[in-house]
Amino acid sequence: xxxxxxxxxxxxxxxxxxxxxxxxxxxxxxxxxxxxxxxxxxxxxxxxxxxxxxxxxxxxxxxxxxxxxxxxxxxxxxxxxxxxxxxxxxxxxxxxxxxxxxxxxxxxxxxxxxxxxxxxxxxxxxxxxxxxxxxxxxxxxxxxxxxxxxxxxxxxxxxxxxxxxxxxxxxxxxxxxxxxxxxxxxxxxxxxxxxxxxxxxxxxxxxxxxxxxxxxxxxxxxxxxxxxxxxxxxxxxxxxxxxxxxxxxxxxxxxxxxxxxxxxxxxxxxxxxxxxxxxxxxxxxxxxxxxxxxxxxxxxxxxxxxxxxxxxxxxxxxxxxxxxxxxxxxxxxxxxxxxxxxxxxxxxxxxxxxxxxxxxxxxxxxxxxxxxxxxxxxxxxxxxxxxxxxxxxxxxxxxxxxxx
Amino acid sequence: xxxxxxxxxxxxxxxxxxxxxxxxxxxxxxxxxxxxxxxxxxxxxxxxxxxxxxxxxxxxxxxxxxxxxxxxxxxxxxxxxxxxxxxxxxxxxxxxxxxxxxxxxxxxxxxxxxxxxxxxxxxxxxxxxxxxxxxxxxxxxxxxxxxxxxxxxxxxxxxxxxxxxxxxxxxxxxxxxxxxxxxxxxxxxxxxxxxxxxxxxxxxxxxxxxxxxxxxxxxxxxxxxxxxxxxxxxxxxxxxxxxxxxxxxxxxxxxxxxxxxxxxxxxxxxxxxxxxxxxxxxxxxxxxxxxxxxxxxxxxxxxxxxxxxxxxxxxxxxxxxxxxxxxxxxxxxxxxxxxxxxxxxxxxxxxxxxxxxxxxxxxxxxxxxxxxxxxxxxxxxxxxxxxxxxxxxxxxxxxxxxxx
Numbered sequence: 001x002x003x004x005x006x007x008x009x010x011x012x013x014x015x016x017x018x019x020x021x022x023x024x025x026x027x028x029x030x031x032x033x034x035x036x037x038x039x040x041x042x043x044x045x046x047x048x049x050x051x052x053x054x055x056x057x058x059x060x061x062x063x064x065x066x067x068x069x070x071x072x073x074x075x076x077x078x079x080x081x082x083x084x085x086x087x088x089x090x091x092x093x094x095x096x097x098x099x100x101x102x103x104x105x106x107x108x109x110x111x112x113x114x115x116x117x118x119x120x121x122x123x124x125x126x127x128x129x130x131x132x133x134x135x136x137x138x139x140x141x142x143x144x145x146x147x148x149x150x151x152x153x154x155x156x157x158x159x160x161x162x163x164x165x166x167x168x169x170x171x172x173x174x175x176x177x178x179x180x181x182x183x184x185x186x187x188x189x190x191x192x193x194x195x196x197x198x199x200x201x202x203x204x205x206x207x208x209x210x211x212x213x214x215x216x217x218x219x220x221x222x223x224x225x226x227x228x229x230x231x232x233x234x235x236x237x238x239x240x241x242x243x244x245x246x247x248x249x250x251x252x253x254x255x256x257x258x259x260x261x262x263x264x265x266x267x268x269x270x271x272x273x274x275x276x277x278x279x280x281x282x283x284x285x286x287x288x289x290x291x292x293x294x295x296x297x298x299x300x301x302x303x304x305x306x307x308x309x310x311x312x313x314x315x316x317x318x319x320x321x322x323x324x325x326x327x328x329x330x331x332x333x334x335x336x337x338x339x340x341x342x343x344x345x346x347x348x349x350x351x352x353x354x355x356x357x358x359x360x361x362x363x364x365x366x367x368x369x370x371x372x373x374x375x376x377x378x379x380x381x382x383x384x385x386x387x388x389x390x391x392x393x394x395x396x397x398x399x400x401x402x403x404x
Numbered sequence: 405x406x407x408x409x410x411x412x413x414x415x416x417x418x419x420x421x422x423x424x425x426x427x428x429x430x431x432x433x434x435x436x437x438x439x440x441x442x443x444x445x446x447x448x449x450x451x452x453x454x455x456x457x458x459x460x461x462x463x464x465x466x467x468x469x470x471x472x473x474x475x476x477x478x479x480x481x482x483x484x485x486x487x488x489x490x491x492x493x494x495x496x497x498x499x500x501x502x503x504x505x506x507x508x509x510x511x512x513x514x515x516x517x518x519x520x521x522x523x524x525x526x527x528x529x530x531x532x533x534x535x536x537x538x539x540x541x542x543x544x545x546x547x548x549x550x551x552x553x554x555x556x557x558x559x560x561x562x563x564x565x566x567x568x569x570x571x572x573x574x575x576x577x578x579x580x581x582x583x584x585x586x587x588x589x590x591x592x593x594x595x596x597x598x599x600x601x602x603x604x605x606x607x608x609x610x611x612x613x614x615x616x617x618x619x620x621x622x623x624x625x626x627x628x629x630x631x632x633x634x635x636x637x638x639x640x641x642x643x644x645x646x647x648x649x650x651x652x653x654x655x656x657x658x659x660x661x662x663x664x665x666x667x668x669x670x671x672x673x674x675x676x677x678x679x680x681x682x683x684x685x686x687x688x689x690x691x692x693x694x695x696x697x698x699x700x701x702x703x704x705x706x707x708x709x710x711x712x713x714x715x716x717x718x719x720x721x722x723x724x725x726x727x728x729x730x731x732x733x734x735x736x737x738x739x740x741x742x743x744x745x746x747x748x749x750x751x752x753x754x755x756x757x758x759x760x761x762x763x764x765x766x767x768x769x770x771x772x773x774x775x776x777x778x779x780x781x782x783x784x785x786x787x788x789x790x791x792x793x794x795x796x797x798x799x800x801x802x803x804x805x806x807x808x
Contacts, residue, residue: 063660069450072447120410255692271408288659
């Protein structure tokens with residue numbers, strides 16, 4: 001008789017966004033005349049830039065002709081894209097990351113979910129709290145979390161690193177030494193950025209202890225201030241301790257196009273094994289590469305016109321972020337993020353809990369956001385709004401909240 | 405100090421197709437004037453059909469306009485595609501598979517690699533021998549294989565089901581009861597098909613023992629004979645014991661487009677858990693859906709024009725298969741497959757081992773095939789040729805082999 005993976009059964013019932021959808025649907029059903037504005041899920045709304053759709057069309061035309069048709073892609077990604085990534089996202093910033101240290105994939109969610117697989121089960125995992133749920137859930141599914149503690153709302157074997165107003169939402173080095181450390185900056189959900197000096201402390205800590213940092217840089221394109229690293233490889237020694245995960249979803253609007261990449265430097269060796277080789281083996285065994293036409297779209301992101309167009313899109317979303325940030329401040333809310341990230345992290349008024357504030361916002365302003373507690377116990381009393389909406393709708397949402 | 409996944413380290417060094425590439429490259433370097441014909445790797449060569457590229461172009465245009473832009477896709481696939489699959493691949497054949505039992509993915513390789521994850525580590529796995537290496541390697545990586553036995557060329561904890569001339573390359577029910585059974589029909593690499601009656605025996609066996617069959621139907625579009633099931637759900641009782649994996653790679657030429665799907669019926673329950681729910685949770689946690697434009701391409705496969713065009717492509721490849729099969733027979737070889745599958749399985753002459761025959765074919769005919777032993781110990785003494793090449797090149801290859 002087959003046995004199911006019991007670690008899967010430990011997962012908590014309802015995923016955050018399902019619960020949100022349920023409450024929104026219930027409200028809509030009872031109030032069909034109300035116009036709901038969604039600033040909850042981090043999905044983009046601007047269309048794909050023309051330089052990128054041009055590349056998509058051209059690639060489709062190649063696929064339609066025998067002489068230029070492309071079958072199986074290289075598992076690790078086409079050289080043209082890996083080279084463009086290496087040149088533009090790394091070498092141009094002074095980071096020595098070679099094309100053969102870049103692994104193209106269908107997105108940062110897959111990579112950040114699958115990366116834990118190259119590590120043994122008996123590793124101690126540290127996550128920020130609040131945190132992007134994928135890091136936690138995939139380690140639960142792999143049997144590294146232990147049991148869930150209903151009292152604390154935390155998994156017993158994970159190391160939680162609280163991120164709150166006291167530390168500016170940037171975790172401090174944990175007392176218990178973790179083997180695997182997940183960091184995401186600019187942060188989802190808090191919108192916090194980390195300085196280069198502070199990130200260097202993490203790199204030094206990991207190198208000293210033989211830990212590995214899984215650095216999620218999905219939001220780096222939103223950095224507007226100086227002194228904020230766009231890549232962990234800007235820090236000295238990161239090549240021996242860090243894996244970096246990138247997405248095209250948020251810089252180029254690829255949430256429905258699906259493209260991302262992970263960097264594992266050749267110098268990152270543990271137990272005498274280059275982690276790069278393990279990840280290459282995983283790709284080779286369980287993956288058949290991202291579609292050719294999508295990889296051509298990725299290449300177009302790095303063209304002169306592509307860079308110009310995606311910068312305009314980012315500016316559009318960051319205008320939304322400013323409007324939300326300033327509007328909520330004017331309305332007397334305490335707000336964070338929104339400067340180097342497309343997320344605004346709002347402290348709920350009068351110590352209201354996150355879900356109560358969610359309901360209040362939905363019922364009185366007809367605005368949907370994301371309850372902070374959905375990202376972890378230390379997200380309780382906070383609330384996330386995203387800047388990825390339509391500009392007019394975002395303004396209306398903020399004005400409604402101000403009038404609440 | 406981080407620990408790596410030691411099960412990854414058990415994997416055998418070189419992947420079959422890397423070794424082939426190495427030998428071909430070495431030969432080419434020494435013989436730059438020779439024109440090599442590749443009938444080795446199972447990659448398609450015909451361009452994507454026009455009805456499908458039309459759908460791709462139209463979908464790209466949708467992505468270029470704000471009103472029709474699509475962000476995150478549903479994790480499990482767009483309803484339009486799941487419904488088309490349910491209607492065309494199942495209900496039209498009398499199989500009651502609903503749209504919500506279909507999970508769209510980026511391909512059969514990912515799905516057949518990832519599916520084992522929903523099962524516990526302590527399951528006994530049975531594979532055919534020879535076999536598509538992904539089933540074996542992913543179970544090695546998950547810790548289910550035990551150690552490799554150099555003497556037998558097999559993993560100690562796997563149940564191997566020999567497929568050879570004695571059983572017509574269709575495995576017999578194993579004496580030791582497996583928990584998980586991988587079957588692939590029409591078969592890669594042998595090209596063998598299974599009758600409905602024989603497959604029914606497997607379904608009955610699995611239901612009796614509480615086993616789960618992972619049925620890889622990637623090549624079903626190549627079935628030309630009556631009485632050969634296109635889906636395991638044509639068998640009575642399969643809904644309570646079988647998972648079926650499909651690919652668009654081989655029926656519609658999507659090796660570089662990337663699309664596939666997996667079916668898990670709601671009735672498939674073990675340990676009181678619906679396996680469908682576990683797989684849904686995996687998709688939801690580690691995957692963000694196949695690209696919208698690719699799913700629209702998948703939908704076009706089921707259009708009237710799409711069906712007509714892909715049937716022509718399959719006929720083209722099956723003409724190749726006939727030419728190889730008949731040509732090699734004329735040349736005195738013992739050959740199998742090629743009737744309900746795009747693979748020809750050839751017995752090497754004079755008990756030559758597979759790699760020696762590979763070298764001989766490369767050196768004397770400049771034709772590349774795949775050594776049978778690369779698919780498992782019982783593949784020794786066999787050799788795989790694929791029908792996916794260009795028709796003229798395939799004819800030339802066969803003529804060269806005949807003149808060897």
